[in-house]
Amino acid sequence: MMFAGIFGFFTRKNTLAMLISLELILNASDINFAVFNRYLFPAQLEGHFFTLFAIAIAAAETAVGIAIIINIYRNVRGIQVKDIEEMKH
Amino acid sequence: MEYTIFILLLPVLMFLFLGLAGHKLKPNVAGIFGTISLGIVAVLSYVTAWNYFTLPRVNGVFQALTPLKVEWLHLTDHLHIDLGIFLDPISVMMLVVISTVSLMVHIYSMGYMHGEKGFQRYYAFLSLFTFSMLGLVVATNIFQMYIFWELVGVSSYLLIGFYYTKPTAIAASKKAFIVTRFADLGFLIGILILSFFTKTFDFTELMNGTAEPLLRSAAGQSFLGGSVLAWGLGLMFMGGAGKSAMFPLHIWLPDAMEGPTPVSALIHAATMVVAGVYLVARMFPLYIDYAPQVLAGIAYIGAFTALFSATIACVQTDIKRVLAFSTISQIGFMIVALGVCLGKGEHEGLGYMASMFHLFTHAMFKALLFLGAGSIIHAVHSNEMDHMGGLRKYMPITHITFLIACLAISGIPPFSGFFSKDEILSAAFEFSPVIGWTMSFIAGLTAFYMFRLYYNIFWGKEHEHEHTPHEAPLTMTFPLMFLAAITLVAGFIPFGHFVSSNGEVYNIHLDKVVATVSVCIAVCSIALATIFYRKAEQPIPDMLGKKFRKLHTAASHRFYIDEVWMFVTHKIIFRCISTPIAWFDRHVVDGFMNFLAWSAQEASFSIRGFQSGRVQQYAYVFLVGALVIIVGLLLFI
Amino acid sequence: MNMDITLQQVAFFVVAIFITIFSVLTVTTSKILRSATYLLFVLFGTAAIYFLLDYTFLGAVQLMVYAGGIIVLYVFSILLTNSDQSMNKKLNKGKLVASIISALAGAAIVLFIVLTHNFVPAASGETQELGMKTIGHALMGSDKYQYLLPFEAISVLLLACIIGGLVIARKR
Numbered sequence: 001m002m003f004a005g006i007f008g009f010f011t012r013k014n015t016l017a018m019l020i021s022l023e024l025i026l027n028a029s030d031i032n033f034a035v036f037n038r039y040l041f042p043a044q045l046e047g048h049f050f051t052l053f054a055i056a057i058a059a060a061e062t063a064v065g066i067a068i069i070i071n072i073y074r075n076v077r078g079i080q081v082k083d084i085e086e087m088k089h
Numbered sequence: 090m091e092y093t094i095f096i097l098l099l100p101v102l103m104f105l106f107l108g109l110a111g112h113k114l115k116p117n118v119a120g121i122f123g124t125i126s127l128g129i130v131a132v133l134s135y136v137t138a139w140n141y142f143t144l145p146r147v148n149g150v151f152q153a154l155t156p157l158k159v160e161w162l163h164l165t166d167h168l169h170i171d172l173g174i175f176l177d178p179i180s181v182m183m184l185v186v187i188s189t190v191s192l193m194v195h196i197y198s199m200g201y202m203h204g205e206k207g208f209q210r211y212y213a214f215l216s217l218f219t220f221s222m223l224g225l226v227v228a229t230n231i232f233q234m235y236i237f238w239e240l241v242g243v244s245s246y247l248l249i250g251f252y253y254t255k256p257t258a259i260a261a262s263k264k265a266f267i268v269t270r271f272a273d274l275g276f277l278i279g280i281l282i283l284s285f286f287t288k289t290f291d292f293t294e295l296m297n298g299t300a301e302p303l304l305r306s307a308a309g310q311s312f313l314g315g316s317v318l319a320w321g322l323g324l325m326f327m328g329g330a331g332k333s334a335m336f337p338l339h340i341w342l343p344d345a346m347e348g349p350t351p352v353s354a355l356i357h358a359a360t361m362v363v364a365g366v367y368l369v370a371r372m373f374p375l376y377i378d379y380a381p382q383v384l385a386g387i388a389y390i391g392a393f394t395a396l397f398s399a400t401i402a403c404v405q406t407d408i409k410r411v412l413a414f415s416t417i418s419q420i421g422f423m424i425v426a427l428g429v430c431l432g433k434g435e436h437e438g439l440g441y442m443a444s445m446f447h448l449f450t451h452a453m454f455k456a457l458l459f460l461g462a463g464s465i466i467h468a469v470h471s472n473e474m475d476h477m478g479g480l481r482k483y484m485p486i487t488h489i490t491f492l493i494a495c496l497a498i499s500g501i502p503p504f505s506g507f508f509s510k511d512e513i514l515s516a517a518f519e520f521s522p523v524i525g526w527t528m529s530f531i532a533g534l535t536a537f538y539m540f541r542l543y544y545n546i547f548w549g550k551e552h553e554h555e556h557t558p559h560e561a562p563l564t565m566t567f568p569l570m571f572l573a574a575i576t577l578v579a580g581f582i583p584f585g586h587f588v589s590s591n592g593e594v595y596n597i598h599l600d601k602v603v604a605t606v607s608v609c610i611a612v613c614s615i616a617l618a619t620i621f622y623r624k625a626e627q628p629i630p631d632m633l634g635k636k637f638r639k640l641h642t643a644a645s646h647r648f649y650i651d652e653v654w655m656f657v658t659h660k661i662i663f664r665c666i667s668t669p670i671a672w673f674d675r676h677v678v679d680g681f682m683n684f685l686a687w688s689a690q691e692a693s694f695s696i697r698g699f700q701s702g703r704v705q706q707y708a709y710v711f712l713v714g715a716l717v718i719i720v721g722l723l724l725f726i
Numbered sequence: 727m728n729m730d731i732t733l734q735q736v737a738f739f740v741v742a743i744f745i746t747i748f749s750v751l752t753v754t755t756s757k758i759l760r761s762a763t764y765l766l767f768v769l770f771g772t773a774a775i776y777f778l779l780d781y782t783f784l785g786a787v788q789l790m791v792y793a794g795g796i797i798v799l800y801v802f803s804i805l806l807t808n809s810d811q812s813m814n815k816k817l818n819k820g821k822l823v824a825s826i827i828s829a830l831a832g833a834a835i836v837l838f839i840v841l842t843h844n845f846v847p848a849a850s851g852e853t854q855e856l857g858m859k860t861i862g863h864a865l866m867g868s869d870k871y872q873y874l875l876p877f878e879a880i881s882v883l884l885l886a887c888i889i890g891g892l893v894i895a896r897k898r
């Protein structure tokens with residue numbers, strides 16, 4: 001799942017699609033934490049809570065990312081990645 | 090004697106004041122400030138001289154005093170450069186000479202430079218020059234003398250190039266500075282050689298015998314045929330030769346006449362050009378004891394220079410150039426006088442006393458001649474002899490004072506020049522008859538060309554002038570009269586009481602034979618000049634000029650020495666040495682720097698692509714980098 | 727060979743294949759809305775894995791926040807920016823090849839590491855379901871191994887994100 005997400009991040013042209021691929025990456029690592037906690041250290045809860053907080057933070061980050069994308073859409077009228085690659089000069 | 094510090098302080102403070110704030114003052118006020126400060130300096134010099142020479146003698150000699158000595162640079166345990174004031178008979182005499190002539194020039198310039206642009210700057214530079222020259226003569230050690238030597242060169246450059254909008258003046262000032270600077274290279278090397286072996290710069294230590302074993306060992310080591318000490322002293326003389334315009338470094342002095350005439354009077358007649366003579370006189374005990382052959386060489390150089398420049402002076406038409414060559418010739422006399430000394434005794438060291446005496450009297454009457462020339466130039470607005478003639482009717486004071494100076498320089502008694510020149514001739518005859526007769530012949534030439542100058546200016550055919558020439562104002566004639574008065578009486582000063590080679594009293598006595606011979610030669614020359622030049626028509630000189638045309642042309646082109654120097658510098662030094670070095674500097678050194686910059690730029694171009702603004706590319710680079718690191722860790726751990 | 731395949735293992739394999747297929751579909755489809763839908767399925771699969779691990783609270787949170795909140799957010803933003811109409815043009819070959827290779831290489835390396843490392847499972851195999859009481863105490867407690875501070879920090883972060891989002895997206 002993670003490498004599918006990485007592949008998607010590299011190849012998609014729509015910024016929203018890039019964010020979707022990013023969600024795949026995040027979910028993959030969340031699963032990783034939960035599994036390590038459950039099978040290697042069942043008495044402790046670090047992994048569980050890490051995953052919990054990671055979900056919360058991912059939600060916040062998605063919200064802000066989409067806000068930015070909507071702002072870009074207002075200025076450039078499109079959200080293709082190639083429209084926003086010109087740097088300040 | 091602590092008040093002597095003011096002799097140095099006042100001029101330099103006046104230089105700073107006039108240099109920085111002078112343009113805010115009215116020109117006359119600036120001039121008055123400068124003159125008054127120099128007046129005080131002159132009075133202090135006279136007081137110093139009086140106090141010094143009335144102190145009781147110790148062991149028959151005047152004690153050398155050091156009222157002020159401050160250590161300035163500490164180089165090693167033994168070697169340190171001090172700054173201070175050293176009073177001994179010749180330095181006190183020079184103080185009197187310099188301050189008197191400088192004061193006269195200051196007063197004279199109030200009238201001569203009236204209305205010129207840059208009047209305040211002129212007075213500032215005059216004060217700077219006076220300060221430098223005074224510092225040079227009271228130097229306690231060689232290095233202080235060198236420092237002030239260079240300062241004198243700078244002041245001379247500033248003053249010669251005073252009319253900085255004239256290209257000839259600029260060229261002349263550069264030439265003066267560069268030629269003297271080149272000579273100073275020899276001076277510096279000589280100083281370094283001397284101090285390396287004797288481990289001291291100080292005059293008192295060098296002369297009073299503490300350095301004697303070191304000096305003797307230095308004299309023992311030989312290098313390329315001469316002792317090391319002789320080389321050092323010879324190189325030091327090279328510096329003196331540059332400053333005193335000895336052949337072949339005399340080329341700057343005639344061109345230096347581009348500066349204002351009072352400057353020529355001060356610098357190029359009375360004070361700066363005698364710095365070389367003063368140097369040899371100061372180092373005289375060392376020359377006599379350890380390098381007598383160098384002294385003999387100095388005598389020959391001086392004699393040749395004197396002869397050379399006297400012949401050129403006979404055909405020059407610009408009055409200032411005649412006086413310039415005359416100065417070179419007279420300095421040749423002073424150098425010869427020093428060179429013909431055979432020892433430090435009464436009789437052998439006669440040349441030393443004669444040289445200093447002639448320095449004193451020459452300063453006075455040469456300054457008088459230049460100032461008189463200035464007053465003439467002021468009246469007819471031209472330097473050329475063709476534009477003058479018959480001026481004796483219009484300018485009586487200038488005429489009389491100029492005549493007095495001409496008689497003095499020709500060596501007619503009872504004017505001062507006779508006494509000093511006579512002593513030189515006696516000393517020269519003691520050394521070798523050849524030198525003696527050469528110097529007598531040159532004395533005759535001197536009388537001849539000086540009276541040629543005199544007659545062409547004041548007698549002969551009158552030139553058409555725009556407005557009738559008038560006598561100079563009092564500010565200009567007062568110095569003339571003052572200096573003329575000194576010229577009349579200076580001959581009777583018992584100079585040997587004050588200055589002599591071993592410090593003891595020397596009673597000047599006239600050698601009747603030498604005196605009669607020299608007076609006869611002088612009178613004959615004057616008669617010849619009168620026959621040639623007194624009337625308006627000058628048939629004999631014209632005929633002689635036609636018969637010896639080549640010689641005449643060569644002499645009026647100063648025997649082409651300038652062209653020789655130009656050839657040496659342009660063809661040899663510039664083409665063969667400077668151009669390759671310049672090429673190397675421009676292409677190899679700069680090229681290397683350019684190459685470094687170019688390679689940095691190329692490198693930056695090539696990695697610029699990494700920052701493209703494409704986020705996906707950034708992420709790709711992250712991933713690949715992370716994978717590489719992980720694989721690296723896997724493989725190597 | 728151990729023929730003792732438990733139900734748990736079967737369930738895991740089914741969910742795993744489900745997640746894999748749908749994640750690949752998410753990134754390769756050309757239509758954005760379909761991509762969001764496939765993402766929804768992937769998130770369901772992830773929640774199923776959490777339930778299999780006995781982390782019921784976590785699975786519930788996953789469903790509510792991710793599947794419920796974020797997907798809706800995505801769908802709204804896709805529709806707001808009219809992205810579903812625009813066509814995805816073809817990628818240039820070089821980029822595609824480089825991405826595939828790097829992704830496959832990465833996957834290979836990670837799989838290699840995971841499979842060759844010998845994980846030591848914990849001694850006590852029995853699993854107790856994680857009760858809400860435990861989670862609540864841990865979340866609000868300030869002893870060691872308790873998570874009050876991160877909790878408060880996250881609330882500040884969320885505040886910042888709210889304000890940031892508002893500032894970025896306001897009308898000029």
